Amino acid sequence: MTQEIGFTKMHGIGNDYIYVDSTLYNIKNPEKAAIAWSDRHKGIGSDGLVLIGKADIPEADFTMRIFNADGSEAMMCGNASRCIGKYLFEKGLTKKTSIRLLTAAGIKVLNLTVEGKVVKNVTVDMGEPVLDNERQFANTDANGKETTLKISEKNIFGTFVSMGNPHFVIFTDDLTTDSIEHYGPQLEHDSMFPERANIEFAKIQEDGSIRMRVWERGSGITMACGTGACATAVAACLTKRTGRTATISMDGGELQICWNKEDNHVYMTGGAEFVFEGYIHF
Numbered sequence: 001m002t003q004e005i006g007f008t009k010m011h012g013i014g015n016d017y018i019y020v021d022s023t024l025y026n027i028k029n030p031e032k033a034a035i036a037w038s039d040r041h042k043g044i045g046s047d048g049l050v051l052i053g054k055a056d057i058p059e060a061d062f063t064m065r066i067f068n069a070d071g072s073e074a075m076m077c078g079n080a081s082r083c084i085g086k087y088l089f090e091k092g093l094t095k096k097t098s099i100r101l102l103t104a105a106g107i108k109v110l111n112l113t114v115e116g117k118v119v120k121n122v123t124v125d126m127g128e129p130v131l132d133n134e135r136q137f138a139n140t141d142a143n144g145k146e147t148t149l150k151i152s153e154k155n156i157f158g159t160f161v162s163m164g165n166p167h168f169v170i171f172t173d174d175l176t177t178d179s180i181e182h183y184g185p186q187l188e189h190d191s192m193f194p195e196r197a198n199i200e201f202a203k204i205q206e207d208g209s210i211r212m213r214v215w216e217r218g219s220g221i222t223m224a225c226g227t228g229a230c231a232t233a234v235a236a237c238l239t240k241r242t243g244r245t246a247t248i249s250m251d252g253g254e255l256q257i258c259w260n261k262e263d264n265h266v267y268m269t270g271g272a273e274f275v276f277e278g279y280i281h282f
């Protein structure tokens with residue numbers, strides 16, 4: 001027996017997802033739906049599937065579940081959290097401009113910048129980065145200076161930062177697709193990351209901004225990654241390449257990241273857009 005499911009397609013600087021209101025539609029197998037619907041030829045086409053729900057605890061307003069294009073469920077999605085803020089406000093599901101979103105990585109607070117009835121951009125309190133020391137600085141050089149993680153025989157150095165979901169940030173001048181397609185899947189599945197990992201390839205630019213491209217766990221190369229942008233900004237600061245605020249420039253656009261010294265929280269600011277709506281039989 002197929003169901004007719006209403007969906008909304010949105011993107012956060014090119015990182016596109018299918019959004020379904022789970023108070024209206026009960027998708028029995030979201031993993032399977034994410035795989036089928038993410039297919040850019042036989043499905044709707046997206047980087048994954050996001051389910052929006054109503055929170056049943058007083059500490060939160062709404063809930064988010066996010067499934068990658070391979071059907072794997074992730075703890076958190078930065079770009080999707082901004083899209084949810086826009087979705088909820090512009091569809092009249094809330095009048096709040098500060099929304100508490102319950103995710104598998106805890107409650108994230110979305111602060112909407114609104115002009116009239118339109119959400120112009122969203123700042124998300126992404127919480128504290130988790131620096132996993134045994135994977136953070138595996139080596140120190142002769143002077144005891146902390147270096148960054150060396151991935152075994154690949155002789156690749158990077159910085160592990162979790163934003164609720166795992167990220168490995170590599171600073172390199174080589175941001176070519178060939179390299180990312182070569183090293184991305186290898187590193188995603190490296191034994192150093194039992195839960196797999198999102199892999200960021202980043203380069204500090206002359207104006208101090210950071211150019212970053214990403215191989216996402218479960219979705220491959222995407223146009224942008226919100227949690228990845230946060231992890232990249234934290235890694236750049238940790239390795240003394242930048243200060244605590246950074247503009248992260250990705251294929252799909254820019255995000256402003258601030259790793260606040262007072263509360264140790266990372267704040268991400270950027271846009272979100274509707275693309276189209278439709279129904280799919282599943």
Ligand SMILES: N[C@H](CCC[C@H](N)C(=O)O)C(=O)O
Nearest residue numbers: 074077078079165225226227
């Ligand atoms: N692929 C990620 C989930 C999506 C995160 C990304 N799209 C973002 O904007 O944060 C993971 O498996 O952890």
